[in-house]
Amino acid sequence: MKNLNTLMLAAVLAAPALFTLPAAAQSAAAPEKGAVAAPAAMPKTEGEIKKVSKETGKLTIKHGEIKNLDMPPMTMVFNAKEPAMLDQVAVGDKVLFTVVDEGGKMVVTEIRRTP
Structure with missing residues (x-):
């Protein structure tokens, strides 16, 4: 028992x-519905830096199609996720970058210069 x-x-x-x-x-x-994939899994977009604004933490980039946002090529202003990103690029640099939509704000989460 x-x-x-x-x-x-x-x-x-x-x-x-x-x-x-x-x-x-x-x-x-x-993942939950509406969840954002990790930046490493996000597609990279080609672009050219047109303006770097350290005061506002923003980058102006002329870019190709942003596939993960279904956005056509254009020139637009993006928020930098980290202030240090603004020191990694200069006007005229060709770049590969990742951008996500954070509540209507377009945020660059990763960026690197290309040759």
Whole structure:
């Protein structure tokens, strides 16, 4: 009888874990709807730096199609995710960059000069 009580107690204590495992596995396997992919997984866009504004933390870039935002080629102003990005580029530099839409704000999350 003692073994049966111990077995039942173990089953009762383990039951909550059994119900949370499938939900945890599902959230790890598939991102939530509307979630933004990590920058490393985002496509890079070619562009040319037209203006660097350290005062406002913004870059003006003439760019090709931004596929992840379904945006055609144009020249526009972007916010730099990190102020240090503004020191990595200068007017006239050809660049590859990643941009995301953060609540209607276009933010460059990664940028590097190209030859």
